Amino acid sequence: MTTDAAACTAVDERGPCGAPAERGAPLRMCTQHLLAAHDWIVREHGVTDVLPGACRMCGSRVGVRYPSGWVCATCEWRLGDVADAELPPPRVDVVYYVRWRERVKIGTSSNPRQRLATIPHDEVLAFERGGRALEQRRHAEFAASRWPGREWFRFDEALVRHVAELAASGEDPWDRYDRWRSEELARRA
Numbered sequence: 223m224t225t226d227a228a229a230c231t232a233v234d235e236r237g238p239c240g241a242p243a244e245r246g247a248p249l250r251m252c253t254q255h256l257l258a259a260h261d262w263i264v265r266e267h268g269v270t271d272v273l274p275g276a277c278r279m280c281g282s283r284v285g286v287r288y289p290s291g292w293v294c295a296t297c298e299w300r301l302g303d304v305a306d307a308e309l310p311p312p313r314v315d316v317v318y319y320v321r322w323r324e325r326v327k328i329g330t331s332s333n334p335r336q337r338l339a340t341i342p343h344d345e346v347l348a349f350e351r352g353g354r355a356l357e358q359r360r361h362a363e364f365a366a367s368r369w370p371g372r373e374w375f376r377f378d379e380a381l382v383r384h385v386a387e388l389a390a391s392g393e394d395p396w397d398r399y400d401r402w403r404s405e406e407l408a409r410r411a
Contacts, residue, residue, distance in 0.1 A: 228242060228244070231243070239342050241254070244256055274292070274301070277296065278299065279400065280397075280401075282397075284296065285301060311407075314399065314406055315330060316334055316399060318338065320341060320347060321377065322374075325375065326385070330353055331356055334349065364378075364380060398403075
């Protein structure tokens with residue numbers, strides 16, 4: 223057993239370890255004890271890594287590996303779970319906010335990937351879960367900024383503030399949409 227200041231400070235049923243601590247480690251522990259601590263944390267929090275295959279629900283390639291299996295890091299679908307093929311795909315209506323130059327379009331869709339493929343835009347700013355009624359409320363709320371007869375609005379202070387609130391979590395809008403779809407699918411499964 224070593225007795226210098228760089229010795230492992232872990233103590234187990236046999237007593238103090240005393241093996242040389244890993245140089246530069248955040249805790250003064252030997253490799254064996256650092257690995258044991260890592261394994262203990264991983265069982266609760268998992269390890270983010272590349273999935274063995276794309277997620278069947280959202281297509282993401284990033285997952286979290288737990289001792290019990292993989293979960294998609296984007297939509298939280300458990301890898302290997304199969305959705306009932308007889309069920310129609312889940313419908314999740316969203317109000318979308320897309321920027322094109324100095325304008326923002328506020329619209330709604332249950333298939334935003336398909337819808338936004340047809341709209342000129344520079345950036346998807348945010349998604350808000352809701353359908354036509356919510357879209358109409360947002361149009362009324364920002365009516366003073368509306369381009370006449372259109373669903374396009376000037377990106378003024380009130381609209382900037384609203385979009386910032388929707389995006390405050392920092393979650394990518396597409397990841398949020400995929401998670402909502404996954405949640406809907408999980409409710410039915």
